[in-house]
Amino acid sequence: xxxxxxxxxxxxxxxxxxxxxxxxxxxxxxxxxxxxxxxxxxxxxxxxxxxxxxxxxxxxxxxxxxxxxxxxxxxxxxxxxxxxxxxxxxxxxxxxxxxxxxxxxxxxxxxxxxxxxxxx
Numbered sequence: 508x509x510x511x512x513x514x515x516x517x518x519x520x521x522x523x524x525x526x527x528x529x530x531x532x533x534x535x536x537x538x539x540x541x542x543x544x545x546x547x548x549x550x551x552x553x554x555x556x557x558x559x560x561x562x563x564x565x566x567x568x569x570x571x572x573x574x575x576x577x578x579x580x581x582x583x584x585x586x587x588x589x590x591x592x593x594x595x596x597x598x599x600x601x602x603x604x605x606x607x608x609x610x611x612x613x614x615x616x617x618x619x620x621x622x623x624x625x626x627x
Contacts, residue, residue, distance in 0.1 A: 514583055517579040517580075517583030518583070520575050520579035521575065521576050521579035521580065523572075523575055524571070524572040524573065524579065525576060527569075527571050528576070529572075530572075531565050534568070535565050538558070538561060540557060540560065549623045549624060553625050554623040554624075555622065555624075555625055556621075556622040556623075559621070560618050560619070560621075560622035560623055563618045563621075564615065567611055567615065571607060574607055575604065578601075581600060582600060582601075
């Protein structure tokens, strides 16, 4: 990929990480759950335990968001100011991001099923 594509993807990663951090604090401070964080088939008005979801997902949202911000900054902006990472480090950061994303998705879906979907 060329430098413009990498920069765009890094900026997208930083923005998504910032949104996750924002949503984590929105959940913790206001008790609100961003509907874009959950699937469309969840009706929050029928959720049996929104507080449980917030308790469970605050830390994963915060960790995932901060990791995304730091990885985007480390692979995009640090080399621009002369603090370059070894080439293999960028690859390992990308792979760690993929693994963390899969784990985050599993934790998020389990929390949705447990706390936000009514049980029959």
